[in-house]
Amino acid sequence: MEVSELDKYGICDGISEIIVTCGIENPNAAPIGLIRKDNRIFIRLYKGSTTYENVKLEKIFAANVTCDPLLFVKSTFSNLEDENFKYHPLNSQNIPLLKNSVSSVIFRCEEIKHTEQAMTAEIIPIYAVANYHRPKAINRGLTAVIEAAIHATRYELTGIDKFLDLIDQCLETTYKCGGQREKDAAEILLNEIGEIKKLVSGGKDTE
Structure with a gap:
C-alpha cells in the first residue's frame, strides 16, 4: 500500500x-x-x-x-x-x-x-x-476540546499553570461552538483535570 x-x-x-x-x-x-x-x-x-x-x-x-x-x-x-x-x-x-x-x-x-x-x-x-463516510462540517468545539486534552497531558507532565489557562481558553470555545458530545467530552476532561490538580498540588506540597 x-x-x-x-x-x-x-x-x-x-x-x-x-x-x-x-x-x-x-x-x-x-x-x-x-x-x-x-x-x-x-x-x-x-x-x-x-x-x-x-x-x-x-x-x-x-x-x-x-x-x-x-x-x-x-x-x-x-x-x-x-x-x-x-x-x-x-x-x-x-x-x-x-x-x-x-x-x-x-x-x-x-x-x-x-x-x-x-x-x-x-x-x-x-x-x-x-467503515463508512458521513459528511461532517468542521466544528470548532471539537478541535478545541482535542487541543484542551493535549494541554491537559502537558500539565500532568509538567505541573506548569500556563496549560490550565490554555485549557480554559479552549473549553470556552467548546461550550460556545460544540454540540452535546463535545460538551460531554469537556465535562469529562474537567473532571480529569480536577484529579490531576490534586496530584500536582500534592507533589508541590512535598517539595
Whole structure:
C-alpha cells in the first residue's frame, strides 16, 4: 500500500490526530499525532505509556480516524471498554481496531530510533478499511476540546499553570461552538483535570 493512498482514509499531509489501537493480547487506545511529510509517515511515542510498550514490542498498530470527542478524551486518560474494539486478522494475529471509527489503517514500524525519552519510527501502511463516510462540517468545539486534552497531558507532565489557562481558553470555545458530545467530552476532561490538580498540588506540597 502506498502512502499516497492514505488520503482516501483521512490521513493527509501534516499532523493527523488519530487514535492508536495496539496490544494484541490486551488492547489499548490512545490519541497520537501521525506525521506525514514528503510522502513518508512517522510516529513518535514517549516512554512510560502502554502504547509505547506495545508498539515497541509488537512493531504494529492501527491508526483510527474518528471525529468523536468522547473517544479522544476517554482514551487520553484511561483505556476504552472492550466493547469499543473489533479485530482484524493479520498474519495469524488479531489487530485491535476501533469499532466505530470512520476508517482504520494498520501500520508496520520500520527504522526505529530510540532516545532517552521517546521512540521514533517511520511507519508503513499495510492494510486499510473505510467503515463508512458521513459528511461532517468542521466544528470548532471539537478541535478545541482535542487541543484542551493535549494541554491537559502537558500539565500532568509538567505541573506548569500556563496549560490550565490554555485549557480554559479552549473549553470556552467548546461550550460556545460544540454540540452535546463535545460538551460531554469537556465535562469529562474537567473532571480529569480536577484529579490531576490534586496530584500536582500534592507533589508541590512535598517539595
